[in-house]
Amino acid sequence: MKKRMVVLMASAAMMMLSGMTVSASENLDNVVDTSYGKVQGINSTDEGYENVVQFKGVPYAAPPVGDLRWKAPVDHEKWDDILVCDTNREMPMQELGFVEPSGTDFHNNTAPEMSEDCLYLNISTTEENLTGDEKKPVYVWFHGGGLTVGHTYSAEGNLDAFAENDVIAVSVEQRLGVFGYLSLPQLSEEQGQSGNYGLMDQIKALEWIKENIANFGGDPENITVGGQSGGTMKAMSMIASPQMDVDVDKLILESGLKYVGAFQSQEDAEKNGTAYLEDLGLSADISMEELRAMDGEELLKSASEHYPGSMNQDDLYIAYPSIQEAINEGVFDDVSILSGTNMGEAKYLATATADDFYAEYKEQLGDLYDKYDFENLLKITDKTAMVTSRQLGTLGFGTQDSRNLMVNRLYGKLMAERTDGKAKNYTYLFSQITPESITEIGTDRSAAEQWAWHSSEQFYAFNSMRDGVPASRNWRDWDYELAEKMNQYWVNFITNGDPNGEGLAQWPEADENMGYIDFGAGITVHSEPLAPLEELMGEFTQQYFQFPTQEQE
Structure with missing residues (x-):
């Protein structure tokens, strides 16, 4: 996206505050008061979003x-004049690698500058608001990339459509x-515990948003938190x-509901950190003064x-030892969730032949294989074995909680029963295939390799696709x-907890x-009684991920 050039008629000398431009300016367009000082935004240059x-x-x-x-984040020093917020800050420190298609589509295989000075947020509003x-x-958004890579821009x-x-x-x-x-x-001795500094940052950001967002037109009493992939772990852990x-x-x-979400123990985290120091060639008992000076x-x-x-x-x-334990303790009983996964992104059994298919599923399903007469329930040939297994991984046999559609569906049922419908859940399957060029075949x-690839739904959920953005896609x-x-x-869900309109x-x-709803070549709604294959998927998922039964609730 092109960055609009903003001319500031300065009436005082420019000064630098933590690498940021602060000026006393006669131009007071888009100026907002915050708890630290005034900030100034710029208008979007995207067509239709000016x-x-x-x-x-x-x-x-x-x-x-x-x-x-x-250390835990602390308040920023205050400034007296106007902080001009017209430029993205450096991304957090990381080794950002590129895999396709996201390497090209999201980043153009280019990493921004990075810095430890990274505790910033971006806000999109309108002149009227x-x-x-x-x-x-x-809507507060946390990017994907696990807890190790990624950035917001x-x-x-692109937040403009919201x-x-x-x-x-x-x-x-x-961080x-x-x-x-x-x-x-060493850190635990200093602070009483250690780790989770990124989570501390997230909570600090929400506190700042709660205090300041009304000045940007936002309702601090109506905040929705969202994330994709690693961002969903950030959201649920908060x-x-x-x-x-x-x-x-x-x-x-989005990719998805971290139903299990197990956490390391403090002891294991410290052992891992010590081993990491040794991987760096450092002494395990190096002082924090030395580490902070590096x-x-x-x-x-x-x-x-x-x-x-x-x-x-x-x-x-x-x-809690896991997100699942927090769910079982009722922590999420007052939280409505919109969640889903993408077709083809789940773990699945790689079965090259029909014989491999039935053998692998017999082992995975155990007693359920014969209970549901699996070999007659699904008729597979050598030609269809691999593609069918990949579909099944997403629909209900995948062993990764956040990329198994049935996890989302079962969670909705669990919460509807537990909360008597108070916590509403909406599940989606994203199956749209992004446009493919002739040079990408093979x-x-x-498309044959990627299907509805992991994180591709963001172009649609954010409505961030533009003509030529990214250059690698000719949108239809x-x-x-x-x-x-x-x-x-x-937007509807963020507004009132119901996506319909x-x-x-x-x-x-x-x-x-x-x-659930399927966003693909069309939009398909599924509310019909479960088919036998779905019943099998539901029972397998309930057992594998240890969903409580009605008797246990």
Whole structure:
């Protein structure tokens, strides 16, 4: 996206604050008061979105550098003049690798500059909402990339369509990898526990948003948190944290619902951190003074099997051994969730022949294989074995909780029964294939290889596709139409907890009927009684992921 050049008529000398431009200016367009000082945004230059005002790189905490490395975030120093927020900040420290198709589509295989000074967020609103009295719903987004890579301003994460639809949209950077999740005995001795600094950043960001978002047109009492892939772990862990004191009653989880979500113990996290120091060639008992004095890039070695990138149960920020335990304890009973997965992104049994298919599924399904007469339930040939197994991995036989559609459907049923319908859940399957060029056939970007590839739904949910963005995709009429519809579903859910609205196919709740919607070559609604194969998938998923039965609830 082109960046608009903003001319500031300065009446005082420019000064630099933590690498940010602050000026006393006669231009007061798009200026907003925050708890740290005034910030100024710029209008979008995207065609049709010129009314959207973007605030890029708004600080929500002090730079976590020097003595603040591996400490809880603290307030930023205040400034007197206007902080001009017209430029994306450096991404958090990481070793950002590229895999296709996202390497080209999201990043153009180019990594931005990086810095430990990374505690910033981006806000998209509109001119009307900056000045109006009616406060609009707020959507806070956390990017994917596990807990080790990623940033907020790649192409798919454009917030403008949300803003144009009267949602105040916010994306948040936080510490990642070794800077966000290193745990060591030395740190625990210093602080009482260690690790989870990235999670601390997230909570600090939500506190800043709660305090300041009304000045951007947002309703601090109507905040939805969302994320994709690793971002869903960030979102769910925030809700489960005892330190989270900002009310959030809606989540959007794209690939997906981390139903199991096990955390390391503090002891295991410290052992892993110590092993990582040794991988770096450092002494296990190096002092924190020495570690904090090291150059940040010297601490990056993401190829190490001990590279920090997981939260741990520190009994302060993480009190449960898993997300599942928090769910069982009722932590999510007041939270409505929109969640789903993409066709073909799940783990599946790689079965090259029909014989392999039946043998592998007989082992995986155990007693359920004969109970459901699997060999007659599914008629497979050598030609169809692999593709059918990949479909089944997504639909209900996958062993990764966040990429198994049936996990989302069963969770909806569980919560509908437990909360008597108070917590509403909506499940989607994304099966749309992004457009393919002739030169991609036979490559790792091909439709035959990728299907509805992991994270591709973001172009549609954000309605962030543009003509020539990304340059690698020639979007079709249906892509644009589907993006508008999906974004409207998301906006409706963010607004009032129900994705349905005028002009949209009725999205059924994932309640006792376990309904869902399929976004693909068309939009298909599923609320019919379960087919025998779905019943088998439901029973397998319930057993494998240890969903409670009605007797256990």
